[in-house]
Amino acid sequence: xxxxxxxxxxxxxxxxxxxxxxxxxxxxxxxxxxxxxxxxxxxxxxxxxxxxxxxxxxxxxxxxxxxxxxxxxxxxxxxxxxxxxxxxxxxxxxxxxxxxxxxxxxxxxxxxxxxxxxxxxxxxxxxxxxxxxxxxxxxxxxxxxxxxxxxxxxxxxxxxxxxxxxxxxxxxxxxxxxxxxxxxxxxxxxxxxxxxxxxxxxxxxxxxxxxxxxxxxxxxxxxxxxxxxxxxxxxxxxxxxxxxxxxxxxxxxxxxxxxxxxxxxxxxxxxxxxxxxxxxxxxxxxxxxxxxxx
Numbered sequence: 001x002x003x004x005x006x007x008x009x010x011x012x013x014x015x016x017x018x019x020x021x022x023x024x025x026x027x028x029x030x031x032x033x034x035x036x037x038x039x040x041x042x043x044x045x046x047x048x049x050x051x052x053x054x055x056x057x058x059x060x061x062x063x064x065x066x067x068x069x070x071x072x073x074x075x076x077x078x079x080x081x082x083x084x085x086x087x088x089x090x091x092x093x094x095x096x097x098x099x100x101x102x103x104x105x106x107x108x109x110x111x112x113x114x115x116x117x118x119x120x121x122x123x124x125x126x127x128x129x130x131x132x133x134x135x136x137x138x139x140x141x142x143x144x145x146x147x148x149x150x151x152x153x154x155x156x157x158x159x160x161x162x163x164x165x166x167x168x169x170x171x172x173x174x175x176x177x178x179x180x181x182x183x184x185x186x187x188x189x190x191x192x193x194x195x196x197x198x199x200x201x202x203x204x205x206x207x208x209x210x211x212x213x214x215x216x217x218x219x220x221x222x223x224x225x226x227x228x229x230x231x232x233x234x235x236x237x238x239x240x241x242x243x244x245x246x247x248x249x250x251x252x253x254x255x256x257x258x259x260x261x262x263x264x265x266x267x268x269x270x271x272x273x274x275x276x277x278x279x280x281x282x283x284x285x286x287x288x289x290x291x292x293x294x
Contacts, residue, residue: 005141006114009124009150009157016113016120020141023108023158026268029214031279078143089139089159091150097134100149103168106161109149121157128152136162189253196260 001021009016033042046055063072113121128135128151135150137159147162 003108003112004109006088007139008090009089009091009111009121009137011124011135014120014124016124017115018121018157019112019114020159021110021112023110027208028211031219077209081143087152089137091134092138094128094131094135097132097151100134101168104163104165106163109159109161111157111159125152125155125157128157134190166276183250186250186253188245189257190251193253193257193260196257240266 003019003021005020007018007020009018034040035042046057046060047053048055055121061072061074062078065071111121115121124135127133137148137150139146139148147164149160149162151158151160
């Protein structure tokens with residue numbers, strides 16, 4: 001990995017030099033646009049509306065238009081802002097970890113100690129672990145002031161940027177304003193259905209099936225050309241179940257529980273019924289890995 005930023009974590013008089021790395025990466029297949037009639041590559045150019053000339057990237061500035069006037073902001077203007085010049089990640093406060101709303105979590109970064117001794121880094125990490133606290137910090141990156149949560153992941157400090165409060169929309173749905181009556185039996189069946197799907201989460205068991213199939217399609221077209229039999233590549237696919245409005249919620253819950261139970265029994269080679277079925281209903285289903293395209 002390559003560090004994208006260097007600075008220091010500061011809280012009180014404690015200063016922790018760190019390097020910042022992107023914690024995630026995109027593995028989607030990279031595609032570009034072409035002309036459908038002849039396959040020619042589609043390219044975009046930055047053209048000035050006044051002189052019609054293509055403008056090199058280094059000659060491009062930014063501007064703000066309030067509807068009546070336009071203000072041009074040069075690279076020097078933006079670089080002069082005090083927040084952008086700062087190379088510090090300032091701890092604002094330490095809050096209970098469960099107070100961080102998951103909806104506000106954004107981009108994640110790893111922090112690596114950037115000093116001869118990682119003692120201050122390890123001290124902060126252990127303190128966050130023992131107190132079950134998350135540090136709320138402020139810093140500047142790529143011409144933006146950011147709010148972030150500093151937390152522990154394994155032996156590493158992770159910086160996860162947070163959306164500002166005004167960037168999170170309020171959910172107001174009229175249908176939820178109406179009173180809804182849920183019977184005890186419906187709740188019982190729903191809980192049974194949840195239990196039948198219960199498992200320990202292992203993200204490595206899941207894969208992006210669309211990207212896998214896209215890679216398979218690309219490999220097949222590279223090998224055979226455009227005259228490709230999709231059914232031969234991916235196999236015949238039966239009619240998929242289509243969703244619709246559930247008329248009888250109780251019946252849908254009951255059928256779902258029975259189907260889940262039957263699938264579990266089949267995977268175990270069948271059951272003797274009766275008490276065994278009741279025991280199986282509380283058991284966790286085996287983990288299933290998604291089918292991978294070959």
